[in-house]
Amino acid sequence: MSPAALPPRAVERIVHHVYESCLFRIEAPGCRTHFCSPAAPCKVARDLLSPLANLKLVAVSWNAAVHAFQQTKYPRFFGDVEDGYYPHAWHINTRMRKAVLLARYRVFRTFTSEDGNRGVYVAHDFGGAGGCAAARAVVLKAWVSATDFECQREIAAYRALGACPGVPAPRIADARHDPLCDVHVLVLPKLGPTLEDLRAALPDHRFTPRMVLTVAIEMLDRYRDIHARGVVHSGIKPGNICLAPQNSADAPSALYAIDFGFSTALAANAQLPSAHRIDAVGNRRFMSVFAHHGISQSQRDDLESLAYLLSYLFHARLPWASDGKPRSPRAQQQHAPHVWRIKLATPAAVLFRDMDACFLEFWHDVKGLAYAEVPDYDRMRARFAKCLEMQDGDGKAPLNWWDLWEEKARGRK
Template sequence: MNTVPNGLGPSLKIIERIVCEVYLSCLPQLNTPTPECNKHFCSLASPGRRALILLAPLLSLRLVASSWNTAFKNFQHSTRAAFFSAVEDGVYYPHAWHINTRVRKAVLLARYRVFRTIDSEAGNRGVYLAYDFGGAEGCAEALEVVVKAWVTDSDFECQREIAAYSVLGGAKPCRGVPVPRTTGAQHDPVCDVHALVLPKLGPTLEDLRELLPDKQFDARMVLTVGIQMIERYRDIHARGIIHNGIKPANICLSPRGSADPPDVLYAIDFGLSTILDMASESPLPSGQRVDAVGNRRFMSVFAHHGIGQSQRDDLESLAYLLSYLFHGSLPWDTPGGPNARGSSRSRSRTATTQTEQHQPQVWRIKIATQPSVLFRHMDACYVDFWRDVKALAYAEVPDYDRMRARFMARLQEHEPSDVPVDWWDISEKSKQ
């Protein structure tokens, strides 16, 4: 790179002005729709493939002299060098510290452009949809991905999520669990967040439930969910991971166009998961009370009392989920109560809202609810499943194959043709 003494070269402000003018002259080409690409999700700081070609005159100015390179860098991160095209309209985040604002400050990890918030909690963590323009075709073939972001990597859920995916997505990835596109939670210095990028899956069971006429699954669908989740937990538990996060919003359809059979479901969200001590021959729960983790609507009775969770707790939560999908509600659901929407996420045994103080304690209702009530109008195989689960000791390995075979036999009675449930077909027909 050539250099020009400061005393002989033009002032830096004049050079920056020239750089800006050249950039503005390139914008019409960048924003003009073409057969290959009619949108751009990149920025001047992280240009995509086509943008690099169209910005060649601007980028070549960096080779003139060191002062020109300095001017380019100053302009590159200025507000004038904004994104090439907007992907969100009318979105305003006034707080610079909030996670929603941070992830939109720039292109994440130089290739992911956030365009929609799925969920954000307390401003320090969130889940987002983003465009990935880091492929060979850049913005022309930008894929949608899911980004989980945290303000700090010491966040409880960040550490649990990374630990779980490092085990489940090893050399032989666990079927029905998404494989992260990044190694761990990578730090983006511009946005100042730690981001984990995951593939975008299909709709959740909660999304599908909302489309159904009565918001209830039929017997065949519930049996399929039971079979799939028993398989999923068999594989997850075999690697020493306890999910602690089952709910309809944490079970997804397989990605459209994937090689998975049409009935395959994915388990997501391992931010509340725990790792069992698989080396111990006789593992025991902690002698001290632990924080209650999970969704109060579906968590096990032991979890409510702060007893360490194991395989039996995931399966107990699965039993509650199956009852919920069939009936559309659970016996402890109360109008306007803390579980009315089923989206509460608890990590503290001391957090009690004013509304909860006037509601019966959920764990008391769970204990008092007989299986004949919980599984009313459902097949007898659910009561048998329930009794097997409640008979398990802490960390005892369940007989997953027998549980699955029981559901499979009942499913074949409902559908002798052995045609698997096509979740995407149900979703499309429900929309119509």
């Protein structure tokens, strides 16, 4: 019997058999788990499956069987993937798991935050020469539409920031569209845990004075470089500050700023705020008072938000969010006064209670800045550095975030 005369079912069984033989019986050592798919195989799988591809040349029925097989979600490919249930086909989570993204990324975990699901995922990148055996973790940010407000802000910010220290550099310069999943994806390197992760691992969920001072120094360095490139972050919170990648060339105390979806461009010659009201965006616990009122933001707003963050890390609470969690818009309407009113009414002595005087001096410097005035970052940083030096004494090594994280991780086991 000629190959063309075989029944379609027989052809399909042969295709499956050849597939199993090629990929899972003679595959390369160390490549027992695959994150790719029949439609988008990694390099190792592609080389091993070349006999299956050659079967497409035998007859039209074989070509159809191979093509149909490539469109199936073959279960052996998706063994080590997050098991999530998303009932709506239109939901971004459902789309991100519909197929392999951009022919090389397979989502296996969803990032969730206090603001809900923001379309951020961890994925296997199997696009290298080693295939799935050498897959590494990357972060994917996804949007349904390229015109999405946060998508456009994020792309514009990364273009302006370029090789800014302490800011992750996208692996793809733009948000690339994936036709199979119908999403726009930005690929970023996987960094270390966030300060929120570290805070949650601490017994009392509070940073020590030494840790808070280190955060102050690092974030002043970050904002000096970010502002110098004409970008206002507008997104500071513990979940948006990450440890540097482990075993990287960064200093052990280095921190990274992430999530520029709410960022704005700093107008070069704007001496006055915009005459038009700006939509209030960002985390309401940490945004500046002016941001609450829709006043366009500048360098001082990022530093005001940093001051709130430092107080929060030390006290594990803020006067306008006593339980440490933000209120929903409905709850904010039901519980007067609004956050911005409490911020205005809170004395600096309360905000920085039991903290070193350098924090109070930092607050006065920030509140004394005019719109778009360039802060004296070096003087602010030197004040915190002097305080840290007095605490550490002679010969004490700089704070190592990864050592601290691993110590706390061992304590939780």
